Amino acid sequence: MKYLKILIMVLASIMIFGIQMGLAQFQWSDEIFITQGNTPDMVIDPATGRLHIIAMTTTGVKYVVVDRNGKVLSQEMVPGTEKDSGMYRFGATIAIDSKKMPHIGFRENAFDNYYDIFYTYKSEAGW
Numbered sequence: 001m002k003y004l005k006i007l008i009m010v011l012a013s014i015m016i017f018g019i020q021m022g023l024a025q026f027q028w029s030d031e032i033f034i035t036q037g038n039t040p041d042m043v044i045d046p047a048t049g050r051l052h053i054i055a056m057t058t059t060g061v062k063y064v065v066v067d068r069n070g071k072v073l074s075q076e077m078v079p080g081t082e083k084d085s086g087m088y089r090f091g092a093t094i095a096i097d098s099k100k101m102p103h104i105g106f107r108e109n110a111f112d113n114y115y116d117i118f119y120t121y122k123s124e125a126g127w
Helices: 002-020
Strands: 038-044 051-057 060-066 072-077 093-096 102-111 114-121
Touching: 038 093, 051 093, 051 102, 060 102
Parallel strands: none
Antiparallel strands: 038 051, 051 060, 060 072, 093 102, 102 114
């Protein structure tokens, strides 16, 4: 049920923005399964059309790259994020730099509703 609510909110937002921007003439693709998890975040690389997605799992943050046709090109767990499972409240965030490398912000529960905030990124050498 939680996934359905998130999906409805995302689709409604896209439809509202799409109609306002004159994009109503485009057709929706079929749904594309990416991964299991919760509280996803994503960014599109405008140069390649690749979609960079992160999702919270029970074992940390999963990073997935999808091409413009919906084919999953790569997926991996982000090292050091094992203590952040999302818990349906907040999730990690992602940005892509000019070298097409991901930068991820995530958090770990300190106590109650207080969190320590962390940042990691990937370079040619790895995470």
